[in-house]
Amino acid sequence: PLPPKKTGMLHPTTQVIREMNEFFRYYGYSVVEGPEIEHVEYNFRKLNLPEDHPATDLQDTLFVSQPDILLRTHTSSVEARLLAEYEPPIRAVVPGKVYRNETANKTNNSFFFQYQGVVVDKGITIQHLKSTLELFHKYLFGNDVVLRFRYKYYPEVSPGMGTDIRCTFCGGKGCEVCKFRGWLEVLGSGMIHYNTLKMCGIDPEVYTGFAFGMGLDRLVMAKYGITDIRKLYGGGIVYV
Template sequence: MDDPGKLLDNLRDKLNNVKSSTDIENLRIEFLGRNGLVNQLLQKIKDVAPDQKKEYGQKVNTLKSQIEELLQDEEKEFKQTTTLNIDITLPGIKPKVGNLHPTTIVIRKINQFFRYLGYSVYEGPEIETNEFNFEKLNLPKDHPARELADTLYIQEPEYLLRTHTSSVETRAMTQEKLPLRIVVPGKVYRNETSNPTNNSMFYQYEGLIVDKNISMADLKGTLIAFVKFLYGQETKTRFRCKYYPQVEPGAGLDVECKFCQGKGCSVCKYRGFIEVLGSGMVHPNVLKNCGIDPKVWSGFAFGMGLDRLVMLQYGINDIRKLYSGELVYKI
């Protein structure tokens, strides 16, 4: 048998010249591979005298583990030295990508839920007519919501800036085939003096379903599933009666105030709950106004303001900042 010491010296020499981890891998193959030097030694066992076979085998195995150890040590050392050439504590260089507006991010999140339930995003004009914004929505001529003080008119009374995204619902009900499931995110306008909580333009998100046998139970299930998607499965909700002219029966959905756990605080105006959604069964008058037979079809509608949600999520305390070009994103 060759001197195992020689084999080890040979390896040590070669390790001194290693330049990359590939070199180490090649040495491993040369020494420990299937046809490597160690295996060649082992195959020679057939030429060894029977009484020495055991001793020979042990020697080769010892040699094998010594070689393995040497190779492993080298590998470790090699990795350390190469890594040490870099200061791994240096901050990473982030690629420059842009950022979506917070309102877009929130709209996308809500779209995600309703598209899962089969709703399509539907659009309509912002310059609306009295017919779609008010008349068809069961907002009679003398209704307070129609007062000049709230509506921005382009040509009173016929043309105006839509005061809610519900105008898109009357358009969809008038134009599209039934059954119908739509959601409408979009800009709406009110004639208000701007302040930190009110702006003359803001965002609403509305939804509508018209089908056969739609009930308040479907409305309640949908809205509660939605707020749990948005605020977490543990969210406590309150589903209560609330009046809106375009629905009957009407309902509001509130979530328990996170800041006081329902005890009442300044954030929830001491109500313990925060109003999230207004909703209800589409008023039979509205269905009729859109050419739908309320004896055959029923539906529900819901709506929410988006801005407060966005502001809470991103810690923005002035709605005017959201839409004035003053947002600068930092990651």
């Protein structure tokens, strides 16, 4: 008899999630999940985002008819649940889908995947965070990957960092995908804010920690040379 024909393959996003889970499990992280329909307390309040913060505006967030219930805007909501429910040391990653009230284009969509990481213990510093991110990106993209760290404000962390990789499409020369900047923003991160730890019931005088949130779809695009985020979704079978 003839050998069976190959009929498909894993979606690129699934492949990358599995690679990332393998990496972080090796370094002692637990892989956890959380609800996509979330309470405002975990999505905003425990992450140091007050009621009048711009991110809570209807223009950015998809609320449902029930009061204070929304479609989570980031996987940081699971971080808030972990910090509120477990005692340190905490070391976990959270892959999952998030939702924003945005118009779809080549690099943004109204729903997409994020990959959250959180570490809380005694003596954690920003150098631990940077070393983790450098090691991870070399694992995913190879030793030639070039990273750039820059200061960026996020209310749930202080200090906060944006992390970019040299554009994998143009090698840093500038193209449509990187908006002619030569760099692709792939994640936000930082040291967990004093107030965030305190509101989640962790003593910030004893424990410190870091958190990062990766735009998983952008990592997939950079790894596989996909120029339009919309090709990752819909009914097409171009990557299957």
